[in-house]
Amino acid sequence: MDLFFKYLQYEKRYSPHTLTSYHTDLGQFAQYLQKVYEITDAAEADHAIIRSWILSLVQRNLEPRSINRKIACLRTYYRFLLGQQRIKANPMLRIKAPKASKKLPGFVPEEPFNNFLDSFTFEDTFEGQRDRLILEFLYGTGMRLAELINIEHANIDLHAKTVRVLGKGNKERIVPINDSLYTCLEDYLAYKKAAVSDNNSEKLLVTTKARPLYPKFVYRVVKKYISLVTTSEHNSPHVLRHSFATHLLNNGADLNAIKDLLGHASLAATQVYTHNSIEKLKSIFEKAHPKA
The missing domain is CATH 1.10.150.130 (Tyrosine recombinase, N-terminal domain)
Known part of the structure; x- marks a missing residue:
């Protein structure tokens, strides 16, 4: 073994x-x-x-x-x-595997969550800005939890507004950084320089003792803030990845582009998000079709 x-x-x-x-x-x-x-x-x-x-x-x-x-x-x-x-x-x-019921990925509602990110006042401290960056990174890039905690300073290109993500199977992909995330990054880096004693840490996201973040830490942060937006049980870091994909699809993004942003090996893994968007499609149909 x-x-x-x-x-x-x-x-x-x-x-x-x-x-x-x-x-x-x-x-x-x-x-x-x-x-x-x-x-x-x-x-x-x-x-x-x-x-x-x-x-x-x-x-x-x-x-x-x-x-x-x-x-x-x-x-x-x-x-x-x-x-x-x-x-x-x-x-x-x-050996045959038992059939598993397909559960649709949970996601946070688009408008309330975006309003929360835009209006909520995070603490004016290193910890508060780190929490904000965690949420913005997960929702703004759709990356996995393991990918997030392994981001290093060398992976960030502020000039090009991109982040290099090391995904499953050590496959690299380049993901764009939106304006909101860019601002969060700049604020966080300033606070980190002032608050963290060891600034030689290669990891971007660290504790006040310059130790890399761990999964349970990120889980607690995400659960804390998502619970302020929705009472749904879907409050893990992966839910923000699902939300990223679902909201992109709802707003007309190409499925192949979403596949590349998520780092999926095949389109089959990305197609699950089309089920979450059926209500959006129904709404468009009812508003636009003369027979609706």
């Missing part, structure tokens, strides 16, 4: 989040094999044993999406074992 995770990290360049999830999934599978079948090597498990583990997950009422992620982990693992000639046949070929 150690060799497998080195393969994922250095050759496949999986994200730290995926690596952590796969560590958990494989660990749970290994515990199941040992406890139920007294098997200490996953290479010895056949499709019937693997299916019994999946069934046990279903019986525990685990979400289909979580089960499918665990199945995806095992598919990757057994393909690796086959490539390493540790097994003669891939037992995952006979």
